[in-house]
Structures are given as C-alpha cells and as structure tokens.
Amino acid sequence: MRYKVVLGSVLVFALWASGFREISAQDVDHCLNRITLEHPELCLNAQALEMPERCKTDEQPVATPTIDLVPILEPPPSLGSTAQRDDIQAVLSFQANRTKTAIRCAQADACLSIFRFAGDIGPEFTPENLPKTTAFMNNVFAEANKDVAYAKCIFKRPRPFVTDNQVKKIVPQCPDFSYPSGHSTFAYVVATLLANMVPEKAAGIFRRADQYARNRVVAGVHYPSDVEAGKISAAVIVYALMEDAAFRERYKPARLELRSALGLSTSNPQSANQVR
Secondary structure (H helix, E strand, C coil): CCCHHHHHHHHHHHHCCCCCCCHHHHHHHHHHHHHHHCHHHHHCCCCHHHHCCCCCCCCCCCCCCCCCCCCCCCCEEEEEECCHHHHHHHHHHHHCCCCCHHHHHHHHHCCCCCCHHHHHHCCCCCCCCHHHHHHHHHHHHHHHHHHHHHHHHHHCCCHHHHHHCCCCCCCCCCCCCCCHHHHHHHHHHHHHHHHHHHHHHHHHHHHHHHHHHHHHHHCCCCHHHHHHHHHHHHHHHHHHHHCCCCHHHHHHHHHHHHHHHHHCCCCCCCCCCCCC
C-alpha cells in the first residue's frame, strides 16, 4: 500500500504506448522557456554542450552502478535486423519533418536541467526559490546517470548518426553509445518525482517529459527504442529510490520547499502520504 502515487506514476509511463503524442503550441512555448536559454550554466551537461569536440577517444572506466539496468532492459535491436531498420526509418522520418521550431525546441532540450520543466510548473520554479530542490534533483541525476552510463557501455549501441550517414544530428553529441537514452531517463525520473511533489501539475509535467524525450529522436541522436528503454530505466530507478529510507528523508524537505514556493498546501492530502 506504500507509495501509491509513485508506483502509479511509474507504471503509467513505463507501460505508455510507444508512439509520441503531437506537440501543441503551448508545449513549444514551454520547451523554449527562458531560464536555461539565458542561463546555460544551469545545464548539468553544460561542458558537453559548449565543447563537443572533447569526445572521449579511449575506453574509460565506468563506475559500478547502484542499480544494474542491464538484466532489466531488453537488449537493443541488433545491426541489420528488421527492428533496427525500423528504428532508423523512424529517425529519418522525424528528420524529414523537422520544422524550424522543432529544431529550436530539440536544441533547447539538449540541456539537462530540472528547469526545462519550468514552463509547466510556474514562474516561481526558479533556482533562486528552490536551492534544496535543485540540490536534491542534481544528486538524483548523478546517481541515475551512473546507472545509465554503465548500461550504455554494456549494450554498446551506436547512435543513429553513426550507424547511418543519412541521419544529420542537430545538437552537440559525441559518437558514443545510445541505449538507454540518458536524457529520456533523466526526463522521466525528474517528471515522476516532480509529479509526486506537485500532483496538481502532474499532467503537464509528464507531457513535458514526453516532449523532452521525443526531442532526442528529433535531434537525430537517439532511436525511439532508446527512449522507451529510458522510460523503463526511470521507472526502475524511481521505484528503488523510494524504497530507500535515507532517500525518502532527503525527498521531504525538497517537496516542502517546492510546494511552499508554488503557494500550495504542504499537507495536500494527495501527496502527504507518498513518503513516510
């Protein structure tokens, strides 16, 4: 009976249909919110975005993961398989239909930051108002990124623009491994935690996560199946985190700070029993 909202959220998006939803004008506005566009230092991958030529050329040791995603995820399609050809075709289809706005949106979403969700939460969702929430989420990212990096190095799936020279990437990206999608994992981990903190805004938060993840395919740096693996990875990571008592203690002050900053009740019955 514990963590009903958490479990409900992760199961909803883990079992989501594989297709991407249409993006509305409002979604585009939220994608192009000014916080990270004007303050790129808020991007957790700022150095990678500024200096893409610093790609690793040698094998680097990968930290042991907290959560081993490898036995949980289905291996990616093998090169030459029908599933792989379908994945490439999907990327090329997105590429053929990229508009100038879609390109701007995908480029903006190359930034890894919780403030990419600001447009769907409210003008109070700023670094100045949320020091505890920012630190909490950045710590979650560091742990989740370690898990994803390990899985990528095991699966060793080349990115679409490496596999097929027809794919033209529109964001800085090293020619490393793509499965599962780290941006998609980040988007859905953050979305699940934010939606549990502020269930009043859950629909918009998850809609934004869908767009965040979709833009990795639009950008030509991930396959749709990478994104789906990112969704599953996020579900597993959030479930494991919420089972950890120490994590739940770190979660509480971040939730209280966020709800207070947004002018919402800190004893909202929808969220008061999420973490004990």
